Amino acid sequence: MYASLIDYHCHLDLYPDFEQLVNKCEHDQIHTITVTTTPRAWPKNYELTKNLTYVRPALGLHPQLVAQHSHEIQIWDEYFPQAKYIGEVGLDASPAFYKSFQKQILIFDHIIKQCKKSGGKIITIHSVRSAQHVLNIMDKYDVARENMVVLHWFSGSLSEAKRALDMGCYFSVNSSMLSTARGRQLLTYIPTNRVLTETDGPFIKNHNKVLSPENVSLCVESLAEIWNLTCAEARVKVFENMTTLENSV
Ligand code: MN
DSSP states (O other), rough: OOOEEEEEEEEEGGTTTHHHHHHHHHHOOHHHHHHHSSSSGGHHHHHHTTSSSSEEEOOOOOGGGGHHHHGGGHHHHHHHGOEEEEEEEEOSSSSTTTHHHHHHHHHHHHHHHHHHHHHOOOEEEEEETTTHHHHHHHHHTTTTSEEEEEEEOSSSSSHHHHHHHHHHHEEEOOOTTGGSSSHHHHHHHGGGGEEOOOOTTTTTTTEEOOOOGGGHHHHHOOOOOOTTHHHHHHHHHHHHHHHHTTTTT
């Protein structure tokens, strides 16, 4: 079986050659979710991808930008009906962003409430040092009932992972995560059918070179090793997971 590569969380619009990269992903048949950090980036991402098969845009408001950009939630609301994929959204309680944490909670609560009302969305969520808060808000609206949730670069505890699995969440993992003991431990815990791959480019480097979607193959190699499969088998597994997820909304 042929299975294309999957980069389920990448910031294509933050690369200098954004438009070329969109076309390259489409040409190479790499399923790429291009997440946005501000809803102001939505129209361009939408226009560039609307006739494409493999590159799909996600409407976001990144928690690390909420301190300065919370008013953009009005723009986010405006584009919401157009978007099937939502992200990057979530919470970040790390020291650099903790000051805005209460504001982040208000924004994320609003976003999840809107997803609950509409249903049919696929949401890619950031949860740095805040998995518990993220899960509480998801629980409050039972958002994973009519939507699919993907926890991106999850770094919570195993009990938080269990809670997320019970809600039906998927996990998109990257090569940086899989190079740490904690990340690998998480992967031995999560069932293989809940795992997707991502690069989170351009925020991840390998040997000082910024990763782009084609390099998601590095992540597939690590997964193959952890799962004791060949790379081809791991790639098929991730492809089947994406298909199941996308057919569930
Ligand atoms: Mn990201």
